[in-house]
Each structure stands twice: as structure tokens, then as C-alpha cells.
Amino acid sequence: MPLRLTVIGTGYLGAVHAACMADLGFEVLGVDRDQSRVEALARGEAPFFEPGLNELLARTGATGRLRFTTSLEEAAEFGDVHFICVGTPQLPGSHAADLGQVYATIDALGPLLTRPCLVVGKSTVPVGTAVTIAEKLVHVAPAGAGVELAWNPEFLREGFAIEDTVHPDRLVIGVQAGSAEATLREVYAALLSDGVPIVVTDYATAELVKVSANAFLATKISFINAMAEVCEASGADVTVLAQAIGYDERIGHRFLRAGLGFGGGCLPKDIRAFMARADELGAGDAVAFLNEVDAINLRRRARTVDMARELCGGSLQGVTAACLGAAFKPNSDDVRDSPALSVAAALQEEGATVRVYDPKAMGPAARQFPDLLYAESVDEALAAADVVLLLTEWDEFAQLTPERAGALVTQRRIVDGRNVLNPAQWRDGGFAFRALGRP
């Protein structure tokens, strides 16, 4: 009998994981407490924009292998392997991760586990969480020691989530003695036969791999953004600098795009939770540099607002600003900790009338910042603007020309927050042009 899988929590991670596992041929039951989300997923509608996901949900749903439910009882009955994919957001008023959803899931699922099975944590958690959960499960599950736990962090990027799930750079599994490794090798057999490397380790290392990978990526982005600050002070050009240092293969070009910095549901909260956890462990000094990584990142938002203000003669009061972009990155409708929206809100705070346009994230943006104005198109956002800010590097914005924009705006001023426009072209087009880290 092939293994039957459940995926508990159908946010970004869970919805994608469930669909991909069903596509690999497993019978999969997705579980979420949100009834309307479960119904939408069953219709093949993801609760967020992810390229290819609706098609994959519809295709796997039609085979009968992928179903969704709100019932943990049904899940416990059905599954040989239960993937825990619930969220671990930042706790309000603290840097630490909120593990409420993880523990609520374990508390609810554990007592229902009457037969041997494997519980697999995929959520991003502070190091030390898995061992606590493993002890809990043995106590509360009727199947006792028949219930094993593995930790299997996920490294998918939004916008490439399906590709990253089925062709990951590596698989990481944290296990204790038992059959968990063999079971997960069976689940991921197709990936392993494609040559995907697998790292089998203990819980603590597996948990740390995830947060240290995100800490490294955040540090790389903040490194180049720190260089951008020095470039601004010295008249150098950070885009050329990044190109030049990136040719050194030890450095590489990826994640070296200077601009408005990182946001989203992962990098910002993960580095903060890492600092909080390291502090608890008495290792706070080791990751204190992440405070700087965070601070550099947030300074880029403030600097973008400064540039807009400077272009407008020292005040944003009464200025009409066109903000191109709301999502934290292109090809996503995710506005969690979005640098673009935080800039838009700051402009408004200083008295500007702000019109935001984003190709995909208008709904989520309007829910988070209902007081901003939203345009239906780029042209509508640009109409009669006194200053334009490019805040998310959607292709549509990168392809904008000074001729088209110039015909719509009142004042030819633009801030490129993502370093995707050609400064010479815009200056030749009569625009006062500013960009982060460029002369």
C-alpha cells in the first residue's frame, strides 16, 4: 500500500506541499480549520497567487488523490504521514516566534493518533521545538511510541514554490532512531532518484539549517544594501559594484540586488526569532549582527522616502505620489512586511496623497492599508503624479518608459527603489531620477 499523507495547515507551504505530493502519486488529505479555504482549495482555487498552483490543484483534485477537510479526526484516521505546515508568525510585541498554531495542532492531533504513524514538522520553528513535540506526542498519542516525529524544513520561495518543492536544492530531515528516515525516503523517492541531495541529521541541526539559511540570505541582501549606503555617501554605483564582486564565484551574483530590501512572511520574522531564541540559549552574541542586518534593511525604506521628499523640494505635504508595487516581491500577492507598502504608508504619513498599483496584490494591500488610494492600472496610478516610486520590480514596471510616464505625470520625478530602470534613459527623458545606491 502506498503511504497516505496528510498536510495540516494549507497556507503557502501546506497548499503547495499537498498539491505537489498528490502530483507525485500519493493520496493526500489537506487539513485546515478555515472552512471557506478548504472549499476553495477543493475547487482548485489557492488562497493566494502562486504561478501554476491553481492548475496543479485542479489537475490533482480531478484524479481524486487530493482532497481537503477541516476534520483532524478524519486526518488522523487517514494518514500514515502527517505534515505539520501551520504558520509561526512573529509574536506581537516581541521578536520571538508565536508557536501557538504548532502546539495547538499537536495538542489536537496527538490524542487522535491511535495507530503507528510519522508526524513531520515543516513549519519554521526555534531550535529545540522538535524535541519538545516528540516528548509530547509519545505521552498524548494512544499509539505511544508508535508515533514518530521528524523535522523536515522547507526552503521554497514564493513565486517558484512548485519548482522548489519538486526540485529542491536539498532535502533536510532531522530524526531520532527509528523508522522515520526510511519513511521519508519513501515519500521523497522520486526526488531522491532525480539526484536531490539529502542531509539526515538530528532535530536541532535540522531546525537550525532552516533559520541559518534564511539568516544568511538576509545578511547577503543587507550586505549589498550596506554597500549601497556607502555608495550613496561616496558617489559610487552599487549595481556595478555588485556585478563586479559577484564574478568572484565565492561571492556570486544571486541575492546581491541592492534596493528596498527584504520583506515577506519569512526573512524578517525568521531573523528576529533566531535572535530571540539564541538569546534564550545564551548564544545571543553569536547572532547579534542580525540586529544590524534588520536595521540596514529597515533604513532602506526610510532612505527611499527621503529621496522622494528631496525630489519634491523638501516636503511631501500635498504631493501626489504614485507607488508602483505593493507585494513584497514580484510574482506574488503577499504583502506581509512588504517594503513597498511600508514606504507608501510613510509617504502618506508625511502628507502625500498616495496612489498604489500592483498587478496582483491589490486586494491584500487594501485589506492591510485601507486608507491608501488604489489605482486600477499603472496609467491610473501615474496620472497627475508629482513623484513616482518603483517599489516592487514587476516586469510591467521595469518596462515602463519615460515617454509613457512623462505623458501622464504632472512632475517628472522618479525614485527607483529596486534598481531596475536605466538612469540615463530616464534623465534623457527629462526626469529627475534617484535610485538607491547610485549616483
Ligand code: UGA
Ligand atoms: C525566502 C527564502 O528565499 C526561501 O528559501 C525560504 O524557504 C522562504 O523565505 C521561507 O522561509 O519560507 P521568500 O520569502 O519567498 O523566500 O522570498 P525571497 O525570494 O527570498 O525574497 C525575500 C525578499 O528579499 C524579497 O522582499 C526580495 O525583494 C528581497 N531581495 C531578494 C532583495 O532585496 N535582494 C535580493 O537580491 C534578493
